Amino acid sequence: AQSVTQLGSHVSVSEGALVLLRCNYSSSVPPYLFWYVQYPNQGLQLLLKYTSAATLVKGINGFEAEFKKSETSFHLTKPSAHMSDAAEYFCAVTRTGNQFYFGTGTSLTVIP
Amino acid sequence: EAGVAQSPRYKIIEKRQSVAFWCNPISGHATLYWYQQILGQGPKLLIQFQNNGVVDDSQLPKDRFSAERLKGVDSTLKIQPAKLEDSAVYLCATAASPGPETQYFGPGTRLLVL
Numbered sequence: 656a657q658s659v660t661q662l663g664s665h666v667s668v669s670e671g672a673l674v675l676l677r678c679n680y681s682s683s684v685p686p687y688l689f690w691y692v693q694y695p696n697q698g699l700q701l702l703l704k705y706t707s708a709a710t711l712v713k714g715i716n717g718f719e720a721e722f723k724k725s726e727t728s729f730h731l732t733k734p735s736a737h738m739s740d741a742a743e744y745f746c747a748v749t750r751t752g753n754q755f756y757f758g759t760g761t762s763l764t765v766i767p
Numbered sequence: 768e769a770g771v772a773q774s775p776r777y778k779i780i781e782k783r784q785s786v787a788f789w790c791n792p793i794s795g796h797a798t799l800y801w802y803q804q805i806l807g808q809g810p811k812l813l814i815q816f817q818n819n820g821v822v823d824d825s826q827l828p829k830d831r832f833s834a835e836r837l838k839g840v841d842s843t844l845k846i847q848p849a850k851l852e853d854s855a856v857y858l859c860a861t862a863a864s865p866g867p868e869t870q871y872f873g874p875g876t877r878l879l880v881l
Contacts (some may be wrong), residue, residue: 664807687867698771698858698872699810706867710785749867753823755800757809 657682659746661758668677669766674718674733675763678746681727689747690720693760699745706727716740741765769793773859779879787848788868790859790878792840798822798865801834801844804875809857816842817865841856846878854880 658662662677664677686727691699703714710722716739729746746758770853772791780786789817792799797818802810813832818839827834831850836842846853860870 688869693871698874699860700877701869701871704867704869714807716798747809751866753815753865754825755812755870757811759807759809 656750657686657750657754657756659688659748659756659758660746661682661746663761664759665762665764667764667766668736669736669749670738671755674731674736674740674763676731676744676746678720678729678731678758679727680729680746682747682748682750684750685724686748686750688720688722689749689755690714690718690729691747691757692730693743693745695742700745702731727747736763736765738767771859771861771871773857773873774872777873777877777879780849782812782879783848785845786849786878787843787845788859788878790844790861790873792842792859792861793871795860796861796871797839798862798868799836799842800860800862800870801842802860804858813844815865818879823864828867833858838870849878849880851858851880851881854878 658681686761690702704721713719749755799816801813804810814824822835833846856874856875859873862868
């Protein structure tokens with residue numbers, strides 16, 4: 656069975672501070688992992704994805720995530736938060752590409 | 768390049784009524800997904816199409832939900848009859864091919880069942 660767990664449904668950071676959003680996965684085989692962002696009243700947009708190449712994945716808008724098999728984690732980070740980063744972030748996993756499982760999401764608030 | 772189009776954007780119905788949602792994918796995208804996103808939760812896959820064939824519908828409540836993609840392009844998702852717990856945002860996403868490919872999401876249809 657596959658699933659992802661996002662620790663912390665709400666995260667608040669100050670503008671300019673480090674952003675860290677946590678995602679742990681459960682999969683019997685090495686999975687493919689994704690981070691999506693959702694702005695209010697919009698669909699989801701891909702930030703980055705891990706597909707078994709480099710373990711450190713760089714995405715759009717300065718975000719990156721590191722695949723750590725030993726910790727079954729794929730945490731999302733950004734060195735310096737910007738006001739425009741305020742949104743809902745979803746981690747997703749698939750083993751075959753035919754069944755995607757999304758986490759419950761983390762709402763990021765950026766404090767000016 | 769035009770994105771994934773969905774209509775209507777909002778729909779309010781009473782329980783036991785029927786409703787249909789429409790999705791037009793990005794041109795050339797063979798893979799199409801329908802997701803249900805209940806408030807406060809992540810998207811849940813309902814059905815996946817590859818061209819006009821169903822790849823996975825294991826989480827589709829088939830007693831009341833149906834979906835089709837007859838010509839392998841546009842798709843419709845129908846609920847009949849609707850229940851209060853069907854209140855959610857219904858997201859359509861498409862990808863150029865199956866597998867761990869980037870999915871492009873539409874803006875969603877927000878359904879409220881009273």
